[in-house]
Amino acid sequence: MSQYPSLSVRIWRTRPWNTNPLMRASDRFEALVRMLAAAAMLVAIPIAGAAGTAGYTAAAARISSDNSAKVAVTGAISGDLKRTAVVSARSEMTETHAEAPVRWNQNGRSGTATIEVPDTATLGDEVTVWLAPDSSPTGPPQQSSVAVGNAIGVGLAVLIEIWGAVLALVAFIAWMLGARRRADWEREWRQIGWQTGSDRR
Structure with missing residues (x-):
């Protein structure tokens, strides 16, 4: 009895350029969407870092200005x-x-x-x-650590927003493709049932 393929093997088999003729066009499209989503989530990390840095610079300048006026x-x-x-x-x-x-x-x-x-x-x-x-x-006077906390908060907020939007889009596309597949399967089963006579009333 052959061993069930590992997760990495199963993921590799779902690549969009897989030559397996049993892989449907919707499967290839969904795999492509997941790959692009993973890339977008990785790109979001430096974007969040840049937003956090900008947030720290602005907060540090504001704190310094406020403290000097007190x-x-x-x-x-x-x-x-x-x-x-x-x-x-x-x-x-x-x-x-x-x-x-x-x-x-x-x-x-x-x-x-x-x-x-x-x-x-x-x-x-x-x-x-x-x-x-x-x-x-x-x-x-506020301490400089307040600016650090502000930077972390801004960076995490940006990262969570981007990741949340990407995951929501992936889930929506997967739901749409799943609904389409179920509709196709139901139509095919009805055709098979009509041809064999099992769907006749």
Whole structure:
């Protein structure tokens, strides 16, 4: 008893230029589509890499510009802390975040805002307040790792979109060819049944 052919052998036998007369034109077309799809998915990798690089460059420039515009001033906690328990998505542990009103002076102008402060802070403690160019409170400078994460996200999004579109197209073409084959088989079986008399009512 002969051994069943391996996967690589079966894939090789489905190549579009196979000289086997039993291979239908639809089989050759479907094999060609799969080959082109595989090539497109490989080409999508450097395209996604280029998109990720562009995303990193843009994000790094934006972060650098935003960070350079921020100014750090020293403020003092002027009210009671409000603590909130939050469950961390990474560690699944409960973390406590604290907010409190903080007052500061910058170039002779005073300001007040409720910002996040250390959980151990108390009334009157000095904290760092980051201000935007319009003197409104803002977040601390972002790290360069944010740009890296943005680049990875952009690259993966492009890759998934291209691969998803290619796989969807291949699946649609395979479904259409399968429906056509089933229709052909049904028509042929009816012809055989009519010729042998088994399809007569």
